[in-house]
Amino acid sequence: QVQLVEAGGASVQAGGSLRLSCAVSGLTYSSVCIGWFRQAPGKEREGVASIYFGDGRTYYADSVRGRFTISRDNAKNTVYLQMNSLKPEDTAMYYCAGRQWGCTGFPLSPAGYDYWGQGTQVTVSS
Numbered sequence: 001q002v003q004l005v006e007a008g009g010a011s012v013q014a015g016g017s018l019r020l021s022c023a024v025s026g027l028t029y030s031s032v033c034i035g036w037f038r039q040a041p042g043k044e045r046e047g048v049a050s051i052y053f054g055d056g057r058t059y060y061a062d063s064v065r066g067r068f069t070i071s072r073d074n075a076k077n078t079v080y081l082q083m084n085s086l087k088p089e090d091t092a093m094y095y096c097a098g099r100q101w102g103c104t105g106f107p108l109s110p111a112g113y114d115y116w117g118q119g120t121q122v123t124v125s126s
Contacts, residue, residue: 002026002115004034004096009120012086020081020120022096027115029053033103034079036070037110038092038122047108048094051079059107064090086124093119 008020024034035050049070050059058070069082079096097113106112 002098004098004115004117006094006096006117006120009094009122011123011125014087014124014126016086016124017082017084018086018122020083020094020096020122022079022081022117024077024079024096024098027098027100029074029077031101033099033101033107033113034072035097035099035103035107035113036079036081037095037097037113038090039095040092043092045095045110047110049081050103050107052103052107054102057103059103061108083122086122088124088126090122091124092122094122095119 003025005023032053036048037045038048039045048061048064051070067085071080096117098115099113
């Protein structure tokens with residue numbers, strides 16, 4: 001059974017930092033791609049960052065590049081999203097998602113992911 005469990009969401013002030021975590025189980029880790037997505041009220045879900053477990057290759061949306069860092073801990077089967085210099089426009093529900101066979105194609109497109117966590121709320125106040 002595939003499970004992705006997010007944690008770490010909170011309310012912070014602009015300029016602050018948060019680290020989200022995503023615990024992954026039930027997938028073959030050497031070939032899995034894990035992505036972080038977010039969805040604000042009234043907006044479409046958008047890709048934030050993704051990582052290929054096999055070689056650690058990462059992908060970022062332009063809106064977060066240089067502020068957010070995605071990483072993995074193979075021993076813990078966990079993916080992290082370190083978010084620095086947070087802005088009010090980063091406010092959203094954040095989801096992690098997984099797909100089994102790599103990050104090829106469009107790694108930041110929600111359509112390519114088969115498994116989703118329940119989400120964790122991030123609120124950034126000005």
